[in-house]
Amino acid sequence: MHFMTALKAAWQQRNSLLCVGLDPDPAKFPAHLASRPQAIFEFCRDIVDATADLACAFKPQIAYFAARRAEDQLEALIEHIHTHHPAVPVILDAKRGDIGSTAEQYAVEAFERFRADAITVNPYMGRDSVEPYLAYGDKGVILLCRTSNPGGSDLQFLDVGAPGRQERLYERVARLVAEEWNASGNCGLVVGATFPAEIARVRELTGEVPLLVPGIGAQGGDIAATVQAGRTMDGCGLMINSSRAILYAGQGEDFAAAARRVAQDTRDAINACR
Numbered sequence: 001m002h003f004m005t006a007l008k009a010a011w012q013q014r015n016s017l018l019c020v021g022l023d024p025d026p027a028k029f030p031a032h033l034a035s036r037p038q039a040i041f042e043f044c045r046d047i048v049d050a051t052a053d054l055a056c057a058f059k060p061q062i063a064y065f066a067a068r069r070a071e072d073q074l075e076a077l078i079e080h081i082h083t084h085h086p087a088v089p090v091i092l093d094a095k096r097g098d099i100g101s102t103a104e105q106y107a108v109e110a111f112e113r114f115r116a117d118a119i120t121v122n123p124y125m126g127r128d129s130v131e132p133y134l135a136y137g138d139k140g141v142i143l144l145c146r147t148s149n150p151g152g153s154d155l156q157f158l159d160v161g162a163p164g165r166q167e168r169l170y171e172r173v174a175r176l177v178a179e180e181w182n183a184s185g186n187c188g189l190v191v192g193a194t195f196p197a198e199i200a201r202v203r204e205l206t207g208e209v210p211l212l213v214p215g216i217g218a219q220g221g222d223i224a225a226t227v228q229a230g231r232t233m234d235g236c237g238l239m240i241n242s243s244r245a246i247l248y249a250g251q252g253e254d255f256a257a258a259a260r261r262v263a264q265d266t267r268d269a270i271n272a273c274r
């Protein structure tokens, strides 16, 4: 199924704009999991099973798996999501960016090895570096635009407009994606919840393009401001990600139930503003 079709169905059927981020850090796992060889998979699986009905997407962050030689556990996790929660699309957060020939390999890795439904991509090497992902017309390509971190302003806020016409770099990315790269309707953009004014600007520039919005929860972004700035006319258009605030809500054997409570509260807080 086309990523956008799956995402729209998940928004509607689950009545949720919440993306549950899967950033498994064994140092923060409950003690009973610590010594288990498949701890990363088991931790994420339990979070997934406890939150799937509350989520419009899952977003595993590849670095947390690769850093611990646990790519096999990432494969198993995505397989688990597809098998047990097929209505919830999987966004592989890899933020790839490289020349076309290398990008082809990253696209194979994301879509054929890991079987992700979408991937995050860094667009700052230009169109040819993104084309190998766009060629998978039914997969989502979610491009960094205005990132949530403080240093995002160092480059993304530079004025690249013609003389007398200010245009920030992130605005150029948003415009390029909306006007040129999204010919197959499979693009999304990343805009941090920590910058609601820029969410509103990106929404203004891109019409209905879905926005992945990290930065609520641990990074302190404002839910109401995010939703008001980024929702589309039908009250959707957003995948609002929270990772650590959900994953590490509890420290004991009932960690998944604690994660569910925070996920539910977050989904409800988002819905209250739609």
Ligand SMILES: O=C(O)c1cc(=O)[nH]c(=O)n1[C@@H]1O[C@H](COP(=O)(O)O)[C@@H](O)[C@H]1O
Pocket: 021, 023, 061, 093, 095, 120, 146, 147, 148, 149, 190, 191, 192, 214, 215, 216, 217, 218, 219, 241, 242, 243, 244, 245
């Ligand atoms: O692409 C991303 O997901 C992303 C972009 C961005 O601008 N900021 C950002 O925090 N992220 C990711 O979103 C997640 C945020 O995690 P928490 O701050 O724990 O909710 C991490 O996996 C980040 O890598």
